[in-house]
Each structure stands twice: as structure tokens, then as C-alpha cells.
Amino acid sequence: MPLPDEYLQYPHRKRGFDQPFYGWEPVPLRKKAKLKKRLKATATIVVPCEFFPLDPPSEPFRHPAGMKTPYPDLRHYTSRDYGNRVGVFRILRELDHAGCKATFCVDAATAERYPPLLDAIKDGKHEIAAAGVSTAHIHHAGLTENEERQLIERVRSALPQATTWLSPARNESFNTLPLLAEAGFKVCLDWEADMRPLAMKTAHGSITAVPHYNELSDFTLLATRNQSEDEWVTQILSTADDHVGRYEDEGAGAFAFTLTPFIAGQPFRIEALRRILAGLAAMDEIRVCTAAKAVDLFGETP
Template sequence: MLPTHGRHGYHPWRGRPQWTWPGGARLAVYLGVNLEHFAFGEGLGAELAPGANSGGGLQPDVLNHAWRDYGNRVGAWRLIEALDELSLPCTVLLNSAMYDHAPELVAAHRARGDEIAGHGRTNSERQSVLAEAEERALITESTAAIARHEGAAPRGWLSPWIAESRVTPDLLAEAGYRYTLNWCSDDQPVWHATRAGRILAVPYPQEVNDIPSIVARKDGAAQFAEMIVDDFDERLRQVRVGVPQVMGIALHPYIVGQPYRMRALRRALGHVAAHRDTVWITTAGGVYDHAAALPSGRLPE
């Protein structure tokens, strides 16, 4: 027998129970907007040009640090404008360090009524390498900052770099989290077992996600936009006769907030928005609320 995580069982896609999202929709769509802050001269971070420093990756790496911060200073504001134009909500995946670094940006999402979910303290660190007490402290600190500024604790969590230790789901459930976005193993929400009860894994994309697409695979702006449209259209075709699905679209403002990428992204999001009468455009928290209220046995676990 191979080692297993023990969080959930295997459930084949074919033959699952039928149910619907609000309004009779069979496809739920949400946008996950990552607002991240990075330490200068240390820690982790996505790279526009790996090893850009002339010393071969030595710090401080001004090029990559400044590229990432462009998202908070410029790109995220362009993205908000596009979301306003299209009347699209989003779930903000928030590094709590953003409250000190760019409080006006977080306030702008708050004013829109967007959901704020936990995304650690900073993406300069991974919780997967921490001892349990240190990881618990990270979750506690990030959660407390969001609760203090937003007036309520977040219900959902995405780990920085989607990095989990063996006890991350347990710690999240113990901290009061209702859903996690860390697992990309399904197109429906899946109940995960923890030592503090169940937590719902809401699907978060690793394909329709600008980091693996644009940074890792070097896809162009038009290709990423086409990916969104094709993923959406194919799901629409499938749910006519198949089981209901969740489609997430993962966005990072320092990537998609570049002007030429915004132009392509706006077209793709406009295509999704034009179908709002037949699909349910929501937030990750909205997916949780509806899924958690379904009768027992409707979701995999």
C-alpha cells in the first residue's frame, strides 16, 4: 500500500449525484485575485527573469521585486477597473502584510464588497517547512489581521505557494476555517477530514492560473485569454448533461495587470460575464455556502 493523505476517498467523476447551483445553474465561476507582498532582498517570489541579478540570483534582486510590486501599485487597480466594468465579484486571496504595504488597495476591494480570504502573511515564506507551532502562529497572525481590519475572520484559506505541511488542514479547521483552496484534485467541492472535523476543499485552478500559464509555460496574453474562454465553453457543454462544476480563474495583478495582458483578459472575462444568466458567477465563499448546505452524500468526501 502506498502512503496516503487520508483526507478524502476516491470518487469517480461518472455517476456522481445530480444537483444545481443557485438559480438552477450547473456551472459556478469565481475569480481568485491574489494580492501579495514580498520581502525586499530575501525570501521567495515568482521571477520574470530567473537569476536576473548579475551575480546569478544574488540579493537584492531589484528587477523581480519591482516587477512583483508593480501589481500592487498599478496592475491591481487596472484589474479593479475591469471588474467594475463587467460587474464581476472576486475573492481576494490576501497576504496580511498588504494591510501595511498597500492599505488603499485592500480598502478598494472592501468597498466593492469582495470576499477577503486568507493567503498567509507574505508569499516570501512557505508554511510547509515550519514546525507545527510556527505554522499555527502564521495562520493565527494572518487571520487576526484580517479579522481586525475587515470586522470578521476569513472563512477560506490559500497557502502561500499552495504549500502544505502534513497538518495544515487540521490547523486551518482548528483556527475556524471552513474551506481551503489548496487542493486542485477535483472540479467539485470535496469534504476533507481533519482532526477538528470537516473542511471543504473548493477547487482552485492550477491550469487556468496566470502563474503556471504565463510565468512557467511562457504562454502569451492571447493564449491565456483563449484558455479561459475554452475552459469556460467546454464546461458549459459538459454540464448540460453531466454533473455540476466549479470553474476558478486565478489572477495575479503583477502578471495580468500589464496593459497588453489586461486587454486580452478583459475580452475573456467579458465572454464569461455575457453568460451570467445561465451560470452562477460568485465567490469562493459563495461556493462554500451553497455546497455546505447540500444534503449529505451530494459531495465527495
């Protein structure tokens, strides 16, 4: 029995991707990227500083790191709060000892509730990026363009100097990137489609995606997959080695990975974090730098 016509008719079917922001450009067919200062790769450390409310909405979905048990889920709430009160300051100290600069993605709720944290990040000369309103304010296609614009405007009001953006749960609608460009954001950490900065074209100008690998996230590897700290160290340093090793054939590369304060900031993981930072800092051909600096080092993205 043949399928009804409505199963075969799709008005949006066409050659190309299902998103309008970047095109098909496989590694063998493109010009090799070169970095300033004769480097071969950049590594960006992303530290999310987020507020997790006790009663997050279930629609469109709950943030993956949000509350797990019925209200009031004080156990998970206080573990996340530990990250902003204790863990993040351990990470700041280790970054300082290793001489590494990171991108701290702060949501508006955290910026309003934890001003001493922002001061500590600024004192360390790190980048402060915007991370939405809070983990309860997910960007998604169910929002109108104006509703999403209002969310971004609230974030811009709380963090007026930020030029880098990370969406709550790294979720976007098709309006998110154009609205971010409209609001003056230059760099986005939601995407991981490449191994070098990728220019995303919008009606309001270009915004550059620095590849931010979920496969290297401490939350993914240590909390979700229950891998060991040794495995975590090996995976990040192996990624760095691979980016350097591919330089002659594929050109310069870039990658970013996450240090979650309530995960990586635990005392029993600090030794592993030190090994990661020391290993990256010892690689002369890699620059550990903020997302904004990585884009600057690459110059104009192809």
C-alpha cells in the first residue's frame, strides 16, 4: 500500500543543511587556517557559573544538571551552590598557579546573587561571558522572537561588557544566533561542528562559534559516564596532542572544554585538574586562552 502524499511532500526539502548558519566545508577541501604567533592550536577552558533554582520548570525540558528529585531537592541544590561558593574558587586558584586564562560563563541570576565571584574572576584577568538568565530559562523554538530578545536583553543588562555567549543547557532556537549578533555578541560556545572557529552567518552579522566539545565536559565524563579522573586527564591532553599533530595536514585547530565548579572543583579532583593545566601549559604550540582571544588569534575565520 503506497504512502499518502502528505508523507512524501515536504515544502522545505532542498540541497544543503537544515540550519542556515554555516555551509558544507569538509576538511580536505578548505584552506588551512593559520594562527598568529606561529601557534598550532588553541585550548579554551569554559567554567560555567550558573544558578539552579529549586523549582525549575519542566518545559521545554529541565537543564541536564538541574534538580533531580521532588521539591525541595536540597541535596542537588546545595551541591550546585557548593560549586559557586567553594569549587569555583579552587579552580580560580589552580588557573592562577598554572598561568592559564579561562572563560567564565556567568548567567544573569548568578551575576546578581554572587558579586564577589565576579570580582574574583575579574581580578584573575579571565573573560566573563554571558550564560543566559538562569538554568531555568532555556532558549527554544517555543519562544517568540520578542520573548527571546527580552531574555537576551536582561542578560545584556546584567553583563554589559560580555562579548561571548553560552546558552543555558547549550540549547538554541533558530532565532538565538541572529538575536545574539543583534545584541552585540561576537562569540558563541554552544556549537561543536568543527575543530576550528566557525563563522556563523546571520541577518545581523557574523558570530563565531568556538568548538566546545561535550565529549570533553567533566560533567559528561565524570558524572554521567562515571569515568575515572585519570581517563579525563588523558582524554583532554590527547585531544590537545591530536590538534597539534594535525596541523601540517589540516591547519590550525581550536577546542574548548568545560570545568564545572561542583564537579572539577571537588578537592579529590584537584590533582587531576593540576595535571590537565600543567600538561596544556607545557605545550609550546598550544595557547590556553579565553574564547574571545582564540577568535582573535585566528583572525578572520574562513
